[in-house]
Amino acid sequence: MSGLRNIVDKIKPTFEKGGKLGFLHSTFDAFETFLFVPNTVTRKGAHVRDCVDLKRVMIIVVLALVPALLFGIWNTGYQHKMAFGLNDWGFWNIVWYGILKVVPLYLVSYIVGLAIEFTSAQIKGHEVNEGYLVSGMLIPLIVPVDVPLWMLAIAVAFAVLIGKEVFGGTGMNIWNPALLTRAFLFFSYPSKMSGSTVWTGGVTRFQAEGAAFQCGNGLVDGFSGATPLADPASYSFLDMFLGTVPGSVGETSVIAILLGAILLIWTGVASWKIMLSSVIGGLAIGYLGFATGATELPGYYQLVMGGFLFGTVFMATDPVTSAQTECGKWIYGFLIGALAVTVRLWNPGYPEGMMLAILLLNTFAPLIDHYVIEFSIKRRNKKVKIA
């Protein structure tokens, strides 16, 4: 440990103000603080501080996403196998294909996103914020696996620049950057983001070029590729629960997402109130639709289909863009769940409503907070007058 410290101390002056590479100060600082908790001491206020910092909070979220990621890798290969009828594929073939498809998404997401983060920290002379560690982890999990990498790069750049940096970086943004990436893709390149064929790895290329990584005898008879949202009849509830269905990379498995949710709630990093109220909202509208005949599926199906649970657990709970007051969180979560299912059931244009529901409520979160606070202050004033 001290050997490593010595090396860092030796090269540190080069990166400090006036040093040869002084302009890379923020970058150096980011790597140094990644390795070492800095030696800064308290100057003002409380002389001792809690040992938790944002890096720790962020790494917990990243850890919570790992089950969904691992399952996503496996499912990418599994869907490819099923689509092309590759019956001789074993577990490792499946995983290998998944890695080949998913890792490039991660490379693009992190390289583009972090490059922008580092550059803007450099320009502003700030420390590099760790917020993108989570955004970069989320983005590949919420896009179709076949999304062209250049599109993803543009979308990430848009989300980080326009969605975050122009507002002042992590902590200042209005919308969840990962969802903004998806929204950008969704509206700019709708043909790559919707329909039945984009959700299974290799199918888009096979249809265009007649080739894929391994295409066996071509697509199997009766291949549809449609997600449960578009075609709920062809999947069982158990399939949807396990996640062996087409969909965005990380959103399909309820089990993997629940593992993440347990970690987030256990550590207190994400708000259980938002998760619970979103589920209640989704169930309420889901059953309303079931009762009025808008859908043949009972309400609980809405929870396991599409991106509902992934959005509820990982996106709606983003502490920066969600409602900040405890009461506001209940309202915010409920409206997300309710709105997402409403779009699903009554809007024929969009089979999925989670992304737009969260982005819309991100926009309205400050308004919700405003009224919650107004109400609370009024109530307190009344109490004081009586007393």
Next chain:
Amino acid sequence: MSNNIYLKKGLNIPISGAAAQKTNKVIVPDVVAVKPTDFRGLVPKLLVREGDKVLAGTPVLADKMSQNILLASPVSGTVTEIVRGEKRKLLEVRIKADKKQEYVDFGVKDPAGMTAEQIKEAILAAGLWPAINQRPYGIIANPDIKPKAIFISAFNTAPLAANPEFALKDEVSNIQTAVNALAKLTDGGVHFSLNSENYSGTPFHKIENVIQHTFSGKHPAGNVGVQIHHISPIRKGETVWTVSLLMLAAIGKLFNTGKCDLSRKIAITGPAVKDPAYVEGVPGISVKDIREFYNPSDKLRFISGDVLTGTNITSEGFLGFNDNQITIIKEGDSYELFGWAKPFRTSQFSASRTYFSWLTPKKTYDMDTNLHGGPRAFVVNDVYSKVLPMDLFPVFLLKACLAQDIDKMEKFGIYEVLEEDFALCEYVCPSKIDIQQIITDGIALMLKEMC
């Protein structure tokens, strides 16, 4: 007891080095300092010159704004040095103490037969008026007004704080006298808050002429600001006064003995203290007088007060006027490899569950001054209200202070808070924001704009 107020929110910081209940040393003061910087908003006017002889109780400083507010010397001796900082700001008046202490005689008085004016004059003349704190803003009380009520917290929940039952066990009758005196200064009564967990164990529950309240819960349940918030919140335009038990004892002694006697038991606490215990001394004593309690070759931080709200006084410094605690902790200026990424970090405490220290609730920790991270913007929003047992929106108040938006600061409760109430928010903040400084700046802005 039936109307006990239980505060669910809060946090007791498990720092090691609590003082054992014994007095290890009686400090014969050598050089003591009177520090105008102990008081917010005090613009000091010097009343002595270098070389002047003073007695214990001789006024040393006055407030330029209202010159009947005096600050007295705690010892008899000779003024040796007047220390000034930038822009000639007065920092300390240093007094070399005599071997034998002599006191100014203010005359024994019985508050029962005195009017409010006479009581005020007596306290002002002896230089004890700055012991009375006025809210909002936590400034020295304005003697020309009549406060809505006076509040006293009879217990202290701050980390390693001096135990009032031990430190003030001989002062109960003095405190009673002071309460009788102060009760005449307000129509709203003297509100006296006790810890319900130790109600019958404390001699202070026998104090009469007060309106009793009981509280239970973790720190900051003992903060008087938190108690006021639950007893009778401060509205715009109202003022209340607060006095600590420690200063009540001094005021009581003034009436009972005729002396301005600030001597007190001082808790020497903290993980870097050898054999933490109490000493007897006066405010303004030098840290050097307790040198047998620490290892001078270590890099240490000396705090007058507790680790959350105390003042950094360095090894050359002096105990503050309102403090009866000195905390010594190590400076944490070392690097920690992969600190944040380690699954376990058993030597560190975290109030959050992102580490595992919540599994060992009885353990205490040798905390140091390391910040444990880099400063960031507000990201996590629900950690602050978990340690602030007030019906407020802490992050919104802080952001209003940052934006210098006076209307919003008012609305979000700036009148009800002081830095000490937000100290725990600062402690738990994962973004490492200097929250107490934000409140200080907010209060300074209010004082500038509203007075």
